[in-house]
Amino acid sequence: MSDNRKHVILLMEDDEVLRRYLAKLLRADGFEVIEAGSVKEAIECARTPELNLVVADLKMPDDTAIGLMKKLSEQHIDIPVIIITAFGEWETYLEALDLGVCDYLNKPIEYAEFKEKIKLVLAKNGQRKHKKKPVR
Numbered sequence: 109m110s111d112n113r114k115h116v117i118l119l120m121e122d123d124e125v126l127r128r129y130l131a132k133l134l135r136a137d138g139f140e141v142i143e144a145g146s147v148k149e150a151i152e153c154a155r156t157p158e159l160n161l162v163v164a165d166l167k168m169p170d171d172t173a174i175g176l177m178k179k180l181s182e183q184h185i186d187i188p189v190i191i192i193t194a195f196g197e198w199e200t201y202l203e204a205l206d207l208g209v210c211d212y213l214n215k216p217i218e219y220a221e222f223k224e225k226i227k228l229v230l231a232k233n234g235q236r237k238h239k240k241k242p243v244r
Contacts, residue, residue, distance in 0.1 A: 115230050116140045120150040120164040120176065121192070130163075133219055139226075147171035147179070154185055160230060166193035166200065174200065177207045188233050190225060192217060 117139050121127035124145065131141040142159070144150035147170050154162060162180075164173035173191045180187060191204055194215040201212055210229045213222060 115160045116142065116156065116158045117226065118142045118144060118150060118153050118156070118159055118162045118164075118187075120144040120147070120162065120168065120173070122146065122165060122168050130217070130219075130222070134223075134226075137223060147173075147176045150176055151179055151183075154180055154187060159187055160233070161226065162187055162189045163226070164189055164191055166191050166195060174203055174207065177204070177209065181207070188229050190229060192222075 117134060119127055119131055119134070119141055121130065121143075122145055127143055127145065131143050134141050140158075142153045142156065144153050147168050150162070150164065153159075162176070164176055166173045168176075173189070173193075177189055180189075188210045189208070190211045190213065191209050192213045192215060193200075196212075196214045204212055210232070211225050213225060
């Protein structure tokens with residue numbers, strides 16, 4: 109069994125075919141994957157204490173990955189985020205950086221690179237599970 113099994117990834121993607129495909133590949137590599145097809149669903153799933161990482165499509169029908177990051181911050185949920193997008197707009201990239209995004213990948217996704225980015229973010233963040241930020 110891969111040592112990835114201890115890592116739980118929330119995959120937010122509205123394209124169901126792509127989401128299921130990426131989830132299948134990640135699971136085959138030993139990751140646990142929680143799937144979300146909307147920002148609303150992702151926010152609910154992000155409350156999972158075992159969660160280590162969020163991979164979020166930028167543009168969703170009900171909001172954006174930027175909106176997701178803002179809502180997680182408002183709820184004091186501190187979790188690393190990787191954004192994937194077919195729309196690589198510079199302003200959005202800068203806003204995501206300001207919000208603390210860990211990485212930003214353009215579609216189409218090359219799986220080997222995608223998996224490597226995930227492993228790098230997880231290694232950088234250690235075994236940290238999601239946690240509530242202290243309220244000041």
